Amino acid sequence: MKYLPLCLLLFTSNSFALNPPDLEIGEEINETCAGCHGEFAEGGKDGEYPRLAGLPASYIENQLRLFRDRKRPNIPMLEYLDKGQLPEQEIVDVSAYMQSIQLIKKLPPLVEGDDFDAYERMMLTKRFLNIARIEGDIKKGQKLYKRECRTCHGREAEGNQDKGIPMLAGQYTKYLKKQVKLFIAKKRIHDTDAPDEELLADFSTTELDNIFAYLSVIDDE
Ligand code: HEC
Ligand code: HEC
Incomplete structure (x- = not known):
């Protein structure tokens, strides 16, 4: 017993x-x-x-x-x-x-005469x-996104279901900005395979704003 x-x-x-x-x-x-x-x-x-x-x-x-x-x-x-x-x-x-x-x-659209x-x-x-368009250079943001983020977050920033990577398009800009701050301050880990190397730390504020601007218009298409 x-x-x-x-x-x-x-x-x-x-x-x-x-x-x-x-x-x-x-x-x-x-x-x-x-x-x-x-x-x-x-x-x-x-x-x-x-x-x-x-x-x-x-x-x-x-x-x-x-x-x-x-x-x-x-x-x-x-x-x-x-x-x-x-x-x-x-x-x-x-x-x-x-x-x-x-x-x-x-x-x-609401069409007059329709039920x-x-x-x-x-x-x-x-x-x-639908995420409101924010100020920034969309073209430059798109270029940076393609070079630095697309491999993980997907072609249209839709994320990756199989790899468990979150979407960035269709997510609130204010929330994304806050997360980037947390990553840079190392209060949250971005890439668990390389926890000591913060992917976003080398970007200038303008570069980040351009990326956010690009992300904010993807859901308009
Ligand atoms: C090596 C792959 C990789 C690259 C490259 C990458 N990310 Fe990420 N990202 C991730 C993963 C994985 C997560 C989820 C982390 C977790 O599980 O907590 C994430 C999460 C995020 C989040 C938080 C989203 C949320 O819903 O909380 C933001 C914002 C983000 N990434 C922005 C970017 C930006 C901007 C770039 C390009 C400059 C980028 N990432 C490049 C892998 C990557
Ligand atoms: C009292 C309010 C509150 C409730 C209730 C709540 N949440 Fe949250 N949740 C938050 C806040 C605030 C955040 C954002 C944290 C941040 O800014 O980093 C969040 C973030 C999250 C995230 C991270 C999203 C991302 O993109 O990384 C997940 C997942 C989540 N919540 C799941 C849940 C689930 C599931 C429940 C119910 C069981 C729940 N939450 C209930 C306030 C709440």
Whole structure:
């Protein structure tokens, strides 16, 4: 009987294989997140809360673990992650659900004489996110982006689902700028394969602004 407590411990530990993601449970968990990130994970307050919809599930999972383990700063979210409040299985479920949410970059134009369904329009508007164009040299930004960022973040800055790399197009500029500051200050690690070498540290403010300007117009096309 001496070994019973150990057996119980092993039985209840997280080291057991997780189930495949359950999108319905993920949707329920999302209700907690929606208070800040929005009903469709579209983000809010001009990027104080980032967009999560469409991010790679593996990326979302990793960030939740980094926040929980205090390896990436995020004070507002700690009260939702501390004390095992979001177990591994729920991390997997909610991340898969968020990856599956599709936002729209353009609202269909209202045509006079067409049937107008106010409810349908309202639902579309909630899923609408288009990043406002910011000042900067878009051409120069595009050139820099292609040379320095594209290999990882993708042709259209759409990220990489398989590698768990986040999109940069369609994400709030204010949020992206804040992350770049965190990377440069080494409060967040950009490339875990080369944690000591910050990719963005050598860019001037103008160069970064040009890249952000380019990123801000990709979703207009
Ligand atoms: C109290 C507000 C709040 C709630 C509730 C909240 N978040 Fe967040 N979340 C934030 C803030 C603020 C940030 C941005 C942190 C930063 O600026 O670095 C963030 C960032 C994130 C990121 C990083 C996104 C990226 O692009 O790197 C993920 C992933 C995330 N939240 C997932 C969740 C999930 C899943 C839930 C629900 C279980 C949730 N959040 C609930 C405030 C909140
Ligand atoms: C070697 C691959 C690589 C290159 C090159 C790269 N990135 Fe990244 N980037 C990543 C990875 C991986 C992440 C996610 C880090 C994590 O998991 O926390 C990331 C995250 C980011 C984020 C945070 C996004 C978010 O949702 O929180 C920003 C902003 C960013 N990169 C900007 C850039 C810019 C601008 C360039 C080009 C100047 C660039 N990156 C080049 C791999 C790269």
